Amino acid sequence: xxxxxxxxxxxxxxxxxxxxxxxxxxxxxxxxxxxxxxxxxxxxxxxxxxxxxxxxxxxxxxxxxxxxxxxxxxxxxxxxxxxxxxxxxxxxxxxxxxxxxxxxxxxxxxxxxxxxxxxxxxxxxxxxxxxxxxxxxxxxxxxxxxxxxxxxxxx
Amino acid sequence: xxxxxxxxxxxxxxxxxxxxxxxxxxxxxxxxxxxxxxxxxxxxxxxxxxxxxxxxxxxxxxxxxxxxxxxxxxxxxxxxxxxxxxxxxxxxxxxxxxxxxxxxxxxxxxxxxxxxxxxxxxxxxxxxxxxxxxxxxxxxxxxxxxxxxxxxxxxxxxxxxxxxxxxxxxxxxxxxxxxxxxxxxxxxxxxxxxxxxxxxxxxxxxxxxxxxxxxxxxxxxxxxxxxxxxxxxxxxxxxxxxxxxxxxxxxxxxxxxxxxxxxxxxxxxxxxxxxxxxxxxxxxxxxxxxx
Numbered sequence: 074x075x076x077x078x079x080x081x082x083x084x085x086x087x088x089x090x091x092x093x094x095x096x097x098x099x100x101x102x103x104x105x106x107x108x109x110x111x112x113x114x115x116x117x118x119x120x121x122x123x124x125x126x127x128x129x130x131x132x133x134x135x136x137x138x139x140x141x142x143x144x145x146x147x148x149x150x151x152x153x154x155x156x157x158x159x160x161x162x163x164x165x166x167x168x169x170x171x172x173x174x175x176x177x178x179x180x181x182x183x184x185x186x187x188x189x190x191x192x193x194x195x196x197x198x199x200x201x202x203x204x205x206x207x208x209x210x211x212x213x214x215x216x217x218x219x220x221x222x223x224x225x226x227x228x
Numbered sequence: 229x230x231x232x233x234x235x236x237x238x239x240x241x242x243x244x245x246x247x248x249x250x251x252x253x254x255x256x257x258x259x260x261x262x263x264x265x266x267x268x269x270x271x272x273x274x275x276x277x278x279x280x281x282x283x284x285x286x287x288x289x290x291x292x293x294x295x296x297x298x299x300x301x302x303x304x305x306x307x308x309x310x311x312x313x314x315x316x317x318x319x320x321x322x323x324x325x326x327x328x329x330x331x332x333x334x335x336x337x338x339x340x341x342x343x344x345x346x347x348x349x350x351x352x353x354x355x356x357x358x359x360x361x362x363x364x365x366x367x368x369x370x371x372x373x374x375x376x377x378x379x380x381x382x383x384x385x386x387x388x389x390x391x392x393x394x395x396x397x398x399x400x401x402x403x404x405x406x407x408x409x410x411x412x413x414x415x416x417x418x419x420x421x422x423x424x425x426x427x428x429x430x431x432x433x434x435x436x437x438x439x440x441x442x443x444x445x446x447x448x449x450x451x452x453x454x455x456x457x458x459x460x461x462x463x464x465x466x467x468x469x470x471x472x473x474x475x476x477x478x479x480x481x482x483x484x485x486x487x488x489x490x491x492x493x494x495x496x497x498x499x500x501x502x503x504x505x506x507x508x509x510x511x512x513x514x515x516x517x518x519x
Contacts, residue, residue, distance in 0.1 A: 094279075094317070094324075113420045117436055145429045148437070149276070150421035151384035155395050164385070171276040180277065183428030188277045191285075195268040198241035211244050211502065213251075216235075217265055225335045226284060 082133035089173075090130060095165030102127045102161050108153035114146050121146040123153050123163050126170070139174040145181055147171075192227050195220030229355060231301035231346070232293040233261035234311065236458075237269050239303055242466075243458040245502030249487035250303050250348055252496050256364050257356050261301060266292050270302075272310035272381075286314035287328045291339040299344040301351055305457035309381030309388065312345040316388040347382055349456050349486055350392060353400050362407050365493040367517055370409035374489070375450035376401045377441065379460045380421050395419070404486060405454055408493040415448035417441055424459040435471050438463040442471065442479050451513055452482040454489055461485065465507045482510045492517050 090096035108123040109115050115122055120143045129138055138144060147167040154164040174180065191197055205215040239247050254261050267289050271282035289311060293300050302308040318325040319341045329338050346354075352361060378398045386395050393400040398419070402412045423437025442464065445453055453464055465483035472478055483506065491501040498518055503510050 113417070113423075113437060113440075114426075114433070117440065118433060145276075146426065146433060148380075148421050148423060148425045150380040150425075152380075152419070152421070155384055155386060168275055168279060172279050175277055181429050184277050187273050187428050188281075191269050191274055192281070196237040196241075197269060197273055198237050200241060204241055208240065208244065211248060213240070213244060213247060214263055216240055220268060222266070222288070222335050223268055223285070226288060226331065227281065228334065 077132060077134065081136070083135040084133050086133045086135040087131050090166060090169060093169055095162045096169050098159065098161045099127065099130060099166060101159040102131065103159060104128065105158060107156050107158060108161075108163050111152040111156050113150060113152065114148055118146060123147070123167070127161065127163065127166065130166070130170070138170055139177050140179055144170050144174060145184070192223060195223040229258060229351075230260040230262060230298060231351070232264045232267075232296055232298040234264070234267055234270070234289065234300050234302040234304075234307055234345075236302065236304045236307040237273075238458040238462070243461060243485075245505040246303055246458055246461070246485045246487065248500065248502040249485055249491045249496075252500055253352075253487045253490050253494065254348075256494055257352070257361065259301070259351065259356065262296065262298060264292060264296070270304075270307040270310040271314070272306040275310070282310065283314050283317070284328060284331050286311050287318060287339050288332060288335070288337055290315055290318075290343045290345075291332060291337040293343050294340060299346065301346055301348055303348050303456075304459065305347060305379050305382040306459055308345060308347040309384070312388045313385065315341075315343055315345050347456065349382070349401060349404060350389075352404055352490075354392070358403065358407060361404070361490070365408060365490070366495045367493045368409040369489070369493055369517070370411065371516065372408075372410040372513075373449060373451045374405055374410045374412050374454045374484075375415055375445040375448060375452070376405060376412055376418075377422065377453050377455040377460055377464070378419060379455060379457045382456055401454070401456065401486060405489060408489055410489065413448050413450055415444045415450070417444050422457075422460040422463040424463050427462075432474075434463070435467065435474060438467065439471050439475060439477075442468065442481060443477075446479055446481060450481070452484050452510075454484050454486055456486050468508055480508065482506065482508050482513050484510065 106124045271285035274282040423434040426434035
């Protein structure tokens with residue numbers, strides 16, 4: 074990373090994270106790096122480093138985080154969060170950052186299509202008549218092939 | 229012992245072997261699983277895009293279970309975790325529950341906040357109990373050497389699962405598998421993630437996470453992997469062939485659901501347990517138990 078330009082930082086970024094559920098304890102991070110040492114993704118891909126992301130957030134490097142590819146590499150496994158000696162909910166903060174990235178217009182296409190399917194169909198793998206035929210053949214009960222309630226839930 | 233059965237999305241469409249074997253095992257042990265056709269996605273896959281929407285979906289499912297006055301039994305670890313997390317948050321925070329209920333009122337639903345969510349394996353251990361399970365096992369599987377994959381959301385975040393097992397040294401599945409007589413072996417990275425949630429982001433990274441574990445399990449000399457989540461099964465069973473061809477390696481490592489393994493020991497036949505639907509063939513490994 075290049076030198077930090079303070080004019081491009083957002084001094085309110087960490088506060089914005091702190092004010093959302095899961096982000097409350099971000100200030101408690103004392104940079105011990107237990108999170109990075111515990112991370113199965115960091116172990117094989119060095120562009121992903123949870124301790125670094127928390128530090129960047131505290132420095133207000135909002136755009137560098139939200140426009141990055143790396144925040145999407147968190148697999149949501151909670152290894153870091155379970156071990157954080159300061160009780161920082163690191164995995165939940167990664168989820169918050171992804172949500173904030175999307176609100177800012179950055180979203181991997183795979184995540185977008187998953188969201189569109191669920192909000193439209195109520196499930197990631199919608200059930201069709203063919204699925205129900207296969208289920209019947211295996212002796213399993215049929216499932217609904219459409220879902221009206223999600224459309225109302227997200228209207 | 230009656231539960232609302234939460235199947236989720238992946239199991240009924242892609243992991244019917246899990247569904248079949250879980251229903252058989254439940255029936256054998258006297259666990260009544262009530263089918264709930266109105267359940268929608270648990271919300272987990274929406275979390276990274278829209279946490280509020282994910283919570284709303286989870287809360288809607290909880291409200292349906294509450295209407296029937298039933299606690300929830302889920303087979304998928306991510307469904308268990310997403311629903312348990314929402315139940316946990318909404319039971320502690322009246323303000324948050326009121327906000328969610330405002331949204332649920334659009335579909336005439338309301339969640340009061342006292343539904344318990346349990347993974348099927350946890351119910352086996354805590355509510356059925358080892359002794360009762362053992363009394364239903366008729367075949368000795370002591371010839372099998374098993375590597376257990378706990379995955380992540382079966383145990384974590386531990387606060388929403390009432391810390392029921394030790395996340396740093398989990399043993400609940402070892403105990404259940406051990407009842408069949410099968411030998412459970414340790415291997416490096418036993419607690420690690422399968423990489424599944426990275427599939428919609430970067431397939432190659434997801435595959436390299438899975439490969440780490442397949443390498444370690446093979447090296448440790450296991451006959452098969454045993455797991456409790458359909459996402460993990462997609463990575464290790466469904467994608468094993470493609471990982472083999474991407475990396476020029478060969479595993480040929482069968483992947484069994486815990487319910488299939490218990491079902492074999494209970495004496496069910498191959499088809500009843502959906503073993504014919506496992507992608508990596510299990511026939512040679514389990515032949516001796518079906519003769």
